Amino acid sequence: MFQPPSPEPIRFAYWVPNVSGGLVISRIPQRTSWDAAYNRRLAQIAEEAGFDYALTQIRFTAGYGAEYQHESVAFSHALLAATTRLKVIAALLPGPWNPTLAAKQIATISQLSEGRIAINVVSGWFSGEFRAIGEPWLDHDERYRRSEEFIRALRGIWTQDDFTFRGDFYRYANYTLKPKPAEPQPEIFQGGSSRAARDMAARVSDWYFTNGNTPEGIRAQVEDVRAKAAANARRVRIGVNAFVIARDTEAEARAVLQEIIDHADPEAVKAFGHEVKNAGRASPEGEGNWAKSSFEDLVQYNDGFKTNLIGTPDQIAERIVALKEVGVDLALLAFLHFQEEVQYFGEQVIPRVRALEAVRDAAAARPAAA
Numbered sequence: 001m002f003q004p005p006s007p008e009p010i011r012f013a014y015w016v017p018n019v020s021g022g023l024v025i026s027r028i029p030q031r032t033s034w035d036a037a038y039n040r041r042l043a044q045i046a047e048e049a050g051f052d053y054a055l056t057q058i059r060f061t062a063g064y065g066a067e068y069q070h071e072s073v074a075f076s077h078a079l080l081a082a083t084t085r086l087k088v089i090a091a092l093l094p095g096p097w098n099p100t101l102a103a104k105q106i107a108t109i110s111q112l113s114e115g116r117i118a119i120n121v122v123s124g125w126f127s128g129e130f131r132a133i134g135e136p137w138l139d140h141d142e143r144y145r146r147s148e149e150f151i152r153a154l155r156g157i158w159t160q161d162d163f164t165f166r167g168d169f170y171r172y173a174n175y176t177l178k179p180k181p182a183e184p185q186p187e188i189f190q191g192g193s194s195r196a197a198r199d200m201a202a203r204v205s206d207w208y209f210t211n212g213n214t215p216e217g218i219r220a221q222v223e224d225v226r227a228k229a230a231a232n233a234r235r236v237r238i239g240v241n242a243f244v245i246a247r248d249t250e251a252e253a254r255a256v257l258q259e260i261i262d263h264a265d266p267e268a269v270k271a272f273g274h275e276v277k278n279a280g281r282a283s284p285e286g287e288g289n290w291a292k293s294s295f296e297d298l299v300q301y302n303d304g305f306k307t308n309l310i311g312t313p314d315q316i317a318e319r320i321v322a323l324k325e326v327g328v329d330l331a332l333l334a335f336l337h338f339q340e341e342v343q344y345f346g347e348q349v350i351p352r353v354r355a356l357e358a359v360r361d362a363a364a365a366r367p368a369a370a
């Protein structure tokens with residue numbers, strides 16, 4: 001079912017480097033830091049550059065490069081306190097979090113930040129992490145069943161008094177949370193691309209985040225999520241991951257990509273690939289994130305090279321608009337040297353995207369020739 005692209009401007013989010021090692025499994029030197037001072041400054045640069053959202057990550061243990069990991073909710077609050085417009089998306093992992101604590105934490109941060117907090121409900125890919133912290137590792141589709149109940153419970157607690165819910169994972173009896181979140185209600189993002197993930201997005205999420213891919217590779221997912229959401233009388237927006245290498249010439253950008261891959265840590269990349277493919281094995285249709293990832297793809301945690309935002313500002317702007325044409329609402333971006341590259345992206349790429357969008361809007365508004 002074809003649905004036209006959104007007339008709204010495409011939004012931009014960046015991955016918060018709140019874990020060490022950046023967003024690539026590579027020993028290439030990076031000027032990115034996971035510490036608080038670097039990240040506060042980065043958030044200020046990003047909102048100045050025209051970014052709408054920052055996405056924090058949740059990791060409880062090291063693995064495949066992420067030796068140190070700041071916790072996502074507390075870190076998100078620090079970024080909100082350092083900014084005035086940026087929305088910050090805090091990652092929540094059902095299991096370690098239950099909806100009671102999550103609803104209370106996020107409602108308080110929403111009050112403190114005048115509604116600028118959002119959440120990303122992640123369902124888990126790292127079985128070793130679950131084992132290390134004594135959390136049961138559920139089958140793939142069970143993890144999504146729990147995430148869906150988690151979201152239903154959160155929404156109920158945030159919007160109703162005397163909330164009552166009887167699920168398989170969570171139960172509430174006449175529970176009233178006060179204060180509730182400030183308006184607008186926190187947006188609910190979700191990370192994951194399998195059939196279970198798409199079905200859950202269509203039923204309960206506001207946003208569906210998927211791994212990097214080409215416009216053609218994304219089209220089928222977008223159409224599936226949108227059609228299922230429409231059948232539930234809902235609209236779900238789509239965010240796609242990309243690793244950006246924007247340089248004055250395409251050759252420079254390609255050389256940086258090659259350098260990242262040449263410095264990849266082969267053992268860590270292979271072990272990461274094994275872990276993520278294993279995590280999706282119980283997903284019956286085999287279409288989850290990483291199902292078709294090559295060694296080179298896996299050097300970036302979420303297949304961000306596949307989206308090919310690698311080249312000159314003009315090339316990248318055109319590719320972003322091509323993503324929008326297949327229904328993408330938000331580009332979620334990672335960089336090698338975050339502060340400098342977020343600023344360059346804001347100066348060189350976002351204005352080009354806005355100019356291309358304006359040309360398309362004008363063409364769409366013109367009456368068709370007789």
Ligand SMILES: Cc1cc2nc3c(=O)[nH]c(=O)nc-3n(C[C@H](O)[C@H](O)[C@H](O)COP(=O)(O)O)c2cc1C
Pocket residue numbers: 056057058059091093120121122123124125126190191192193194195196197209210211241279280283287288289290302332
């Ligand atoms: C944009 C995005 C962000 C994610 N962030 C996290 C995270 O912070 N922590 C985590 O454990 N998993 C994270 N994940 C992993 C997902 O929750 C999920 O486990 C994974 O994508 C596999 O899902 P699938 O089998 O449905 O494709 C993220 C995924 C995406 C696409």
